[in-house]
Amino acid sequence: MSTCIDAEYKSEERYAKLSLAYKGNEQYDQIEDAIKECSPLCELTPNIYTCDISNGRKVVVIEYQDVTDRSAGEVFEKIMKKLQITECN
Numbered sequence: 001m002s003t004c005i006d007a008e009y010k011s012e013e014r015y016a017k018l019s020l021a022y023k024g025n026e027q028y029d030q031i032e033d034a035i036k037e038c039s040p041l042c043e044l045t046p047n048i049y050t051c052d053i054s055n056g057r058k059v060v061v062i063e064y065q066d067v068t069d070r071s072a073g074e075v076f077e078k079i080m081k082k083l084q085i086t087e088c089n
Contacts, residue, residue, distance in 0.1 A: 005031065007080055007088040014065070016072035018079065018088075021059045031060050034082040041078065042071040 006021040020031050039046055039062075047063040062079075064072035080088060 005083055005085055007083075007085045009076060009088050011073070014067055015063070016067055016076070017061060017063045018076040019059050019061045020079075020083070020085075021053060021057050023055075023057045028058070028060070030083060031079075034079045035060075035062065038075050038078040038082065042067075042075045044072070046072075046075075 004023070005027055008019040008021075010017045010019075022028055022031060035048065042064065044064050044067060047065070048060065050058055050060050053059050062076070064075075080086075
């Protein structure tokens, strides 16, 4: 799979967020499949939303609140691996 999905990760105490910027329905479907497959690995249910950004691109944001262990990070790593994203800001 050729990808130009950009990833950005942010975490603070008891909070973790992964943002995935994409363009087009094919990339969106790939992201949705990865989320469906990987998010059950964490006991918490993430907040997931999509926003428009510049140049016809959109972003899917996956947020975990009140996370007390590393499970959200493990979910994010698996999502990125499934999408073949090797670099994250």
